[in-house]
Amino acid sequence: MAITLPAPAKLNLMLHVLGRRADGYHELQTLFQFLDHGDELTFERRDDGQIRLLTELPGVDHDSNLIVRAAFLLQQESGCRLGADIQLHKRLPMGGGIGGGSSDAATTLLGLNHLWQLGLDLERLATLGLRLGADVPVFVHGRAAFAEGVGERLQPVELPEPWYLVIAPQVSVSTAEIFSDPELTRNTPAITVRSLLAGGGRNDCQPVVEKRYPQVCNALSLLNKFVPARMTGTGACVFGSFPNQGEADKVRRQLPATLPGFVARGSNVSMLHRALARLGQEVDA
Structure with a gap:
């Protein structure tokens, strides 16, 4: 039993x-939209409970x-005794x-929620995702959204879906470094x-x-x-x-x-959710 899914x-x-x-974090307002371009992951079920990522990242x-x-967290929180071999086809630059x-x-x-047939809903998965990172919930919900808080309070929005050119300068930017910079603007008025x-x-x-980063x-x-x-x-990618x-x-x-880059269509519905729908899983907003 194996499935291959995109990570947009x-x-x-x-x-x-x-x-x-x-708590040291920053109060943000941001607007998320997905691209029809991303990494790809293949999950193969294991019956011995082991989690193995077969692709090494330098x-x-x-x-x-x-x-x-994420796999360990889902396993622990659900009590699932299954495991998985995972392969990653990396297309998106780190940082x-x-x-x-x-x-x-x-x-x-x-x-893995699908492969292990856990039946957890998106709210539960997003709550788990927030423990891994502030941006994980928007990917779990899979809808273009206006986000507040640290990025976890999401309001779905309908946006135009243009084509984007994304340029990826060959540098990895540290998010922590940028948010700790004393010159960062921290008093922008809230917007509706x-x-x-x-x-x-x-x-x-x-x-x-x-x-x-001059690059x-x-x-x-x-x-x-x-x-x-x-x-x-927080970069380094730029777009038009x-x-x-x-x-x-x-x-x-x-x-x-x-200067590498790629062209991709903007999408208000994540291609991950479209792929899951094709697998027959009902995905609620």
């Missing part, structure tokens, strides 16, 4: 930092990987701000969903990242020659939107070979 990328179309919380210890941690690790963790939770969708919003982390600053400058460019999350795939591909072909 996400974009933060805006990211406001409202203030620092008493610099990441097996038991520290979010995929393995890129497009949710690679968090998306892999969410796909693991939903994939209505006013946000009418147009507006920025990424408060972008000026800090541009100053610390990101250069990528933004290059993309801005063709289309308004913005950084996603296009009305169709052809125009996005045309700009991509003009990028230097030393």
Whole structure:
């Protein structure tokens, strides 16, 4: 028994930092949308309870990987005695701000919930996911959303679904480093969903990242020659939107070979959830 599922990328179309919380985290407002591009995971059931990630990631210890941690957490919280062999086809850059690790963790939770026939609902899985990372719940729910708190309070939204060109500078940005920077703006006034969708919003982390990482600053400058460019999350990836795939591909072909990137369609419903629906699992919002 084996299944293969996608772990889609996400974009933060805006990211406001409202203030620092008493627990040391930051109060945020952000707008998530998924991309039809991402990692891919294959899960094969084991009857002996072992969790084995068969794909090594440079610099990441097996038991520290979010995929393995998600599998162990689901196993422990559900009391399930089954295990899994997991293979990862990695496409998304690490430290890129497009949710690679968090998306892999969410796909693991939903994939093993299906493979082990646990029957846990999305709210329960999202609660588990929050213990792994603030971005995991949005991937579990699989809907474009306006998010508040540390990113866990989600309000589904309907957004245009343009094509995006995403540029991935060859640098890994530390989220903790950016949020601890004394120059980070931490007093942006709260915005309503209505006013946000009418147009507006920025990424408060972008000026800090541009100053610390010239590779990101250069990528933004290059993309801005063709289309308004913005950084996603705490970087390093930057993006611009296009009305169709052809125009996005045309700009991509003009990028230097030393600056990798990809073109993908924006999606309000995660391709993970579409894949699960094809497997016959009812996925509720």
